[in-house]
Amino acid sequence: MDNERLTERIRTLVPEAQLEENKQFLTLVIPADKFHDLAVNLKESEDTLMDYLFCLSGVDMIKHLMVVYHLNSTKHGHSVELKVKTENRENPAFDTVSDIWQAANFYEREVFDLFGIRFNNHPDLRRIFLDENWQGYPFRKDYVDEVNIVDL
Amino acid sequence: MAFSIYDFTSFNQAIDHALYASLPPVLAVIVEMTIIGLVFLVFYAVVGLFLVYAERKVCAFMQNRVGPNRVGPYGIFQTIADFIKLLMKELISIKNSDKLLFNLAPFIVIIASFMAIAAIPFGKGLQAIDFDIGILYVIAVSSLGVVGILLAGWSSNNKYSLIGAMRSGAQIISYELSVGLSLLTIIVLAGTMQFSQIVEGQANGWFIFKGHIPAFIAFILFLIASTAETNRGPFDLAEAESELTAGFHTEYSGIKFAFFFLAEYMNMFIVASIAATVFLGGWMPFHFSGWAGFNHVMDYIPPFVWYLGKTAFVIFLMMWFKWTFPRLRIDQLLNLEWKYLLPINLVNILVMAFIVLMGWHF
């Protein structure tokens, strides 16, 4: 499926999806509450079959927190980049996709650990790299640690 | 007999008479026992140290390395230095471990191998005790060591140790069968269990040649089973360092660890010497029937050289196994024993009995 048809497809499922222009992949911003259903649909439908989640990154865009999903179909070969955003910095939460792609299990734990984004219904949401009682989320832009982060 | 020049019986008797003449009988026995004990202790330590060195050199050469080469010429004092280091190391005592058993275990292991060495004939007359059930005795005593290993694994309150000990228990109990049965094959051929008579029986040809194919098969089976019984690679599951860190002796340090270490090498020496005695003629020189001159030359090589040479050959074979093959898994190990070695062994005994019955052996 080429990018235009893929966009159309996602638009029919989630009309609010915004297309971002001039990107390497087809990039769409999806409202957080619609994302899980869309993901299920993209994975299960025969013509999209996005079965390979090859990258899941958390990003702190200062204005908002964002999680970026890179999806690929190993059968059809098309890729898509989906973004979900939240402006809630205190208690950001998205729905997990680890029930759809098992790979997301660890990726989401990493994002939770470093960005503090919670994933609802995640089976085992614990810190993965840092200590259990670590304060704060180090990869956020406003994180301050005068002891461990040395500015050169 | 031609090789009577190296007969130690008269030498022993001379000492015996001298002692009995000068001392009361009880004291004489005690002195004799002490002498033998000391001789074995020294022998034990020397052989153990030498084997550790030999193993390290052999594996180094197989792996394109130099091996120990710092202490003394070619590193021959390396193991002595290691031993001194081990003697001086702190003995760690572990919280929540069973102190008594923890300390007892290394001694059981080492005593078991000590007892087994007593029955081994090093040369004509060079044997501490010549039981008439010598083979049975050695099998029985050498398998006592597993009690020590089990205790060590259990008492050190460490799960790795426990798994190692359990594996070791399962392994030794099952491989004991194969060891026994393959020796039994030769007993059928030799008609005796006494070591001295077994050796005498090989005066005109080693059993491995006399017993046709069954004896050869028995030799191979014995090698496999005894390697497993001594917990050496590729059967070193009890101390599989990539899985269980060090298995049953994980928590031991210093001299107690040295005991385990020495006992392992001594067990290797013992099974190698049993193999040499039973299959390769012990201290008997190599004889070709008919070649009188050749046989005569062979007789001039002292029997303990023959004996040690054969033992060293078997030990080298075992080291070669260890440094070539990857380790087996526990279920494969037991499968190998119960599904392959044991049936082959049983058939082998039958064949051997049949051969002996028909008188087809040499």
Added chain:
Amino acid sequence: MGVTGKYFFSPGQIVTEQYPENRKTLKMAERFKGEVIMPHDENNQHRCTGCGICELNCPNGSIEIISTRIETPEGKKVRIIDKHIYHLSMCTFCGLCIKTCPSDSLAWGQEFEHAVFDRSKLTKVLNQPGSSIIKGIE
């Protein structure tokens, strides 16, 4: 068993580097990255202008340059280095300082035995005492 046996009986293939013994004959590759040095010529002169580009480019802050501005007899204001401080303990041997140096004043040294008892000994001053810059390098 064949393979191990073959190697056992052909000890000529031993590949161990007998390190402390072969120190005299041991020769590192010519591009070996042992440490950063500043080559000096026979007049105790180096090529460093003290521009600070290496300091900027170092990802770990292992280079510090202490320089002073002096006035040359011709009346030009020039920067010369007092000390080119190099923290070996922080260096990751990425080579960016050497690559970016505009006057090629830094180079890789062959020394690799860096173990010392005191951490402060790992902080080195690369320009030798009393050294000066080679004439004609801007």
Added chain:
Amino acid sequence: MKEVIHTPVPDIEEEEYHINMGPQHPSTHGVLRLVVSLQGEIVKSLKPHCGYIHRGIEKMCEKDTYPQIIHLTDRMDYLSAHINNHAVCLLVENALQVEVPERVKYIRTIIDELTRIQSHQLWWACYGMDLGGLTCFFYGLRDREHILDIFEESFGSRLLHSYYTPGGLMQDIHPNFQKRVKEFIKYFQKKIKDYDRILTGNVIMTERTRGIGILSKEDAINYAVTGPSGRASGFSCDVRKHYPYSVYDKVEFREVLFTEGDTLHRYYARMEEMRESMKIIEQLIDNIPEGEYSAKMKAVLKLPAGEYYQRVETARGELGAYCISDGNKTPFRLKFRSPNFSNLGVLDKISREHKIADLVAIGASLDFVIPDIDR
């Protein structure tokens, strides 16, 4: 009247106990900690605990300029240091739309494949060691030395090279490079037969690993298991084939694919990859074109604002570098999708109901490099 409370008596058969494998354990090849629930010797479940060497490389990258990032990527998957560098270099080059000289592409491809071979040699060595054949370890390292010597001659260091820069290479290859690589290929083609004789053809090894830790193709995709581990399950995920970079589109090589997906076939996949890598090097080594070793780059590299994703095939799988730039000389966010991290996720699934010894073998066949997991 006293109330009788029936405490449930735990069934002895059912009782599980836990052991910690790691952080210091001979078979985890680093500081990975696996909390293993065992029943007897059977692994019931397993929880990896990582982070013992988490250095926050992605955060550090946000403070460094693009040329400075290179030396950090070395330290992720230290066994494929060059390939990690390659990811960042390609990312910057594609973002700036710099055309690197042909010579650089050829050299990079050759060095990438050499890196892959040396990584697989070390894996082979450790695999043998984990299965208990210690001799393999020394043979593997012996042959790896030859590649490291070539590296040392050309780039000055043996493990962490920092040799690629955005736009090209740090310095030209050493004049001896081609000759020595050819010598090595000739040498290693002989030695790989030894590898086959000592481990591949060994009945103990094959029987121990056949049918152990089976990973189906669907699971491999679902868990995002890439690299030789994924390809052994039939997941065609070779970035060199699907998204070719440098000169991989000009060389002939086979993507090693198996369908069984057990430990033994992960082993075969890596052994075959070594042979394929040698084929690639043989095709390229004589044809390195003359030219510059680096494109002309600006002194300060500023990526135009936007998002970039670049993937390369390391020795362990697909390495992705996802960069968000805001137009500065440092990246706003640089995320590395490291192959080992997603490969680790599958360890729990495929090692259940196997023995501890199998767990070690499975772990060895997935070939973890812990700094790449932790980053």
